Amino acid sequence: MSFIAELRNVAKTFDGIVALDSINLQIREKEILALLGPNGSGKTTLLKILAFLEKPLKGEIFFRGKKATEKNMEQLRKESTMVFQKTILFNTTVYNNVAYGLNVRKLPKNKIHEEVKNALKLVKLEGFEKRQAKKLSGGEQQRVALARALVLNTKFLLLDEPTANLDPKNALLVEEIIENVNHESGATIIIATHNMFQAKRLPHRVALIMNGKISEIGTPAEIFGKLSKTLASFAAAENVFTGTAKITEEGTTLVDIGNGVIVEATLRNSGKISIFISPEDIILSKTRFASSARNIFTGKIVEILDLDSIVRLKVDVGKPFTVQITKRSFNDMGLNVNMDVYLAFKASSVQIV
């Protein structure tokens, strides 16, 4: 098997704080590799090192068998492209944004025109050329950023949480684009994510990263087949709960996750299990309402995290649940910290980890 990139004993510190600690990683040609880990685990630093934007403190990087040095970094950078978690756009039109890398590469004008058009089509933003990039919605902006990277047709794509700040519709669209690009142009794609679902569904391999170290690496089936300690400990940050499951007479399962919180799931499991509820699947309301959702809880908003077009809220119902809603809903509902709210989700939204 041929490797496109290889890291040997790579370490990196920022102001004395260890960001990466002796990373050994071989990235296979044409694979999608997910780096799964909580915020602050070192995913972004690892991607930046792979993008030749950061120099490691120790260790070696090989790209297509060539060792990266101070001298060839600029050249190597042209063979990979990174898309950042926070969407950064040049303060100009969509066209100028997407054309930037092609202009730097001094391609002829008509070729640039053609490539930009194709890239915008790929991300479903046809006809957006003349629009001001910064005036688009969050989802559209992220797609412009993606198009700007894809247009370069580099065979090594590094995506930092490409769907974290997106609503479910845009997130799905971006995932489709990633799969397509990998499939059709054979690009190797490294994707940093803290979304276990994404890591389960999208990549060929998953590397678990925690405190700057890669703790496990394997296919999604290998990684998620067993409930590893690392996986459980980091996932606790976002709607992963461990509890005791009991099958009911109706054939569903009640999972007691502690503090009096019992979640109903359309599973047939008993004993100790870990469950996950996607933040997008939870409905939030200020009043109790009749619905078909089997799980309804009351709780207080304890934290609000504003992410451009969407808002993530942490609601304590005895256990902390993360809920994701659009900015518009957030504003319309006039939500605030300490406010009492209702959470509802279907039994079928509960996934087993």
Next chain:
Amino acid sequence: MEMLDDILKAFQLIIQSDQRILEITLRSLFVSGVATFFAILWGIPIALFLGTRNFRGKFVIKSFFNTMIGIPTVALGLILFLIFSKAGPLGLFRLLYSPGAIIIGETILILPIIVSFATTAIESVDPEIMNLAKTLGASEDQALFAVLKEALDGIVVAGIASFNRAIAELGIALIVGGNIAGWTEVLTTAISNETAKGNIELSIALGIILLLLVFGITLASLAINTLRRRRK
């Protein structure tokens, strides 16, 4: 009544495009324009360095430039007079009482404005813009240029403010220029001199021109900037 008469005469002078007025105006524009050009040429690299890098002593350098913005023009004029005078360290260049001396003085005067304003503008650009440009294939220089482009609005404002300060200052032009007719006479020195001599209508005419230039250039630059932003 006399004042109204003076104002009317002043407008007459402007409309007739009096040779001396035209000459003084053009010299003012030239001297301040060249000073602004040099200040930008020196100031932008300094601002790029200060705005994109972190190093020990950065705060001291930034504070120095910030403080220098307020330097009294007469004080700077006096220092330069001592430096340029025959017995001074640069006396042999015979710069005193030449347009070159005014240009040097005004460049020093407005350099801190350019550096401080442009540094602030550059610092407000997302620091990841550099990395973004690089990952899209830009070289170090191209990435710095991308940062500069993002900060352009702030830099334009810095340029206008600097030019206005240069064209409107009196201390330096008077002390190191000497207000020599046909050689170093600029709008501000001429206004001061002609007023002292009681030549009020000429002073008023020059004053109107100075105000029109300052307002006109500011408005035109802002309009161009707005248009450019809309077209982008």
